[in-house]
Amino acid sequence: MTVAERMRSIDQTAEDTQRAPGRGWAALLLLAAVCVAIGAYSWSLMIRFGMQYTGLNRPVGWGVLITDFVFWVGIAHSGTLISAVLFLFRARFRTAVYRAAEAMTVFGVMTAGLFPIIHLGRPWYAFWILPYPNQRHLQINFRSPLVWDAFAISTYFCVSAMFLLAGLMPDAAALRDGSHGLRRRFYALFAMGWRGTAEEWRHHGRAYLYFAAFATPLVISVHSVVSWDFAVSIVPGWHSTLFPPYFVAGAILSGVAMVITLLIPIRRAMNLEGIITKPHLDMLSRLVLLTSLIVSYSYSTEFLLALRGGASPERETLLYRATGAFWPFFWMMVLGNCIGPLFLFFRRVRTSLFGLFSICALVNVGMWLERFNIVVSSLEHNRIPFDWSTYHPRLAEIGITIGSFGWFFFWFLLFLKLLPSVSIAELKEEGAHDHHHEAAHAA
């Protein structure tokens, strides 16, 4: 394939993804919208009549909604890892997949950010958690991990959105130049006046590098902050210095697994098999394997420390987690997060779409259950045995969880059709680079 042919094929593929949507896409979008409506109705009940619609009770103050929050923050993590960290490491397999991963990050944070508000007893005062000047001279409590959360999540949203938009500029400009009318104005918005001059490219390259460097520490810090919601408390089963690295590894595991879970159907549906190839998925699945091993190590450390520490509330809480009311959840989690990914040691599994998809889907389930186990079992089995109880999620909480998936996929589906889901500019750059090398070798 000559350079010109290659460029044309990339252009063609990108153009194909922008074609008028099919019925399948419309049906999925409708489904997502219905899910959002279910979630919105469930939340409206809680706003009007109070948190009685949850299954929460006296010792269990947090449940499915906080589980969802941590889950979605985790999902958001891989995007930055793939687009920023791998960019800094010059890992070239990221080019084909990073745009989808980045979009997933932004939509993941947008979903996660809703939960701290939804789960408030008085969500209409959610803005009180932000430091804003007021006549009453009321300040926020900087010692509270929830305040750190508000900063971490909003920072993460801003940075990941900027990173996504910066990367989009040249592609949006290309699409703008090939379209008319409303569509043209839409792309012009994202192109931000991009003309493609050498100077713009130079600035863009610098800015992109800067954003990558700026976003990289966030991969570590945001989920560390989320883990402090638990680790800073004195609840047995939460109070652990292990939590930050354990949560970061878990976040990347769940995030990369989600990327793979989404990419496998997308590349099929949108004919991107030539761009997002099996070797790309192979590389991603190695990340799943690595982080799964870290997570397994963390689970065992957590248990060994508690078991070796003598009789203590920590030990009893952890034993309860594995054997108590939600024991199937615990062992499902072990199966999904620790045992399933071990099969990725085999190349045959890594390159089998079916195997990879099932393992990653199981990881997603396992990671949701992990957060549920941590949040719920620790509160159910706290320091005062008189209060030991079981938490049963209610319809409203399940409705909001469904709504969050609807919300996430609603945006993601729109993104797939409206914006290029692979980076045209970077693919071409890579193509040109490859060709250059091939030419040099031939000579």
Added chain:
Amino acid sequence: MLLDLAAALSLPGIADRDFHELSKARWQAAAKALGAQLETPQAQRDVQARGVVVGKTDAAARPLRLESLPLLLGAPPPASEGLQLVAFATTLANADPDAPGWLREVPDALSGVSWSSWAELSPATAQRLGVKAGDLLMLRTGDGTAELPLAINPALHEDAVAVPRDAPELRMLGALGRSVRAERTGKTFALPLTGHASQEGRDLARVISSGGELKREHGHEEGGTLASPHEHPKHRWSMSIDLDKCTGCQACVVACYAENNLPVMGAQAAREGRLMAWLRIQRSVEPGPTPEATRIAVLPSLCQHCDAAPCEPVCPVYATYHTPEGLNAQVYNRCIGTRYCANNCPYDARVFNWKDPVFVEPLQMQLNPDVSVRSKGVMEKCTFCVQRIRYAEGAARDEGREVRDGDVTPACVQTCPAQALVFGDAKDPHARVVAQQQDGRAYRLLEEVNTLPAIAYLARRGGQP
């Protein structure tokens, strides 16, 4: 309380002596009558701890016969087969449909049941009948039948079925002491049951043998915290709770409902673990080898007003903070309802408003005007009756004096018939609460988490620790 009354009436022989002297005179007389030897201090302490003088009498020992109980109650003697129907009094009126909400909602002290009638069986009998807690039990006498949900009571005699005296179903069963057949119906009933009745070996309500010392595994270590302790320039309100005196009667709990405008939430809330009580009696009923060996402990539990309160740093909006008088205050208006404080409270002292409270007409007329009614979505908890503290401080200021010990009496302290609760200023060296907190029996709940609570518990004396 009776002694105070006697003193007020200046009864001769009583008014000029304190309780200790009176009781000593009483058991010494009993010992003399029985010819028991009580010379050693240890023997005297044992008498105090056990509350009985053991000696020999001339009469031959006769075992108490269960059959004689209905005779005492004026009922016909029972038939030989079947179980014996026993009615027992409760301090509240959980089973009485006509009782006011407070008395139905505050859980029964030993069974934990609220808002329902129930029948109790011993674990062995329940096993024999193939029923478990929450099953509906069909009780049959010659007079009639009644279906009652089952609660297991390990302290109950194996041949007895016990039903609270105010249960309307009792009328269906005819006279007490009848032989009653208990059958399983296969149906279940969601009994509104509060609390897990076991300490799971954590030894929260502590017991010391008479004359023994309190074992201290985790003392507060000086310098064991990086946080600097709070300064309390004037007062440091605190409380002591004598577990030796507490009978678990729940009067303090009801008083707290009345004083602090706690809403009555109903049976469903009791099932869901969403009762609003700021003060609860935590019970533990641990079965022993025989019904008599059942170990029962009660622990009044409320906000400990910690000096290093775990709830305070986690609130993002400072809705909870430490006042200069040592109270852990909750600002309802500022609370946004993250519930993080409740999660982080090791004592589970905090209560969340899952919905707007309802005070059915005309109950709104009995609300305490000094205490705000909270709305849905905010956290609340024991305030040490801060409104009463403010009144006492105001009264003292009007009279141009300092607040004296005994000026401030929270509702629970005022109501306790056994005077198990003592409230006062820990900065006043002559306060009764200070003397109690320095007692050898005094300990703090969950000392290992180093929260420095303002409440000291005094371990129960006697029995096996």
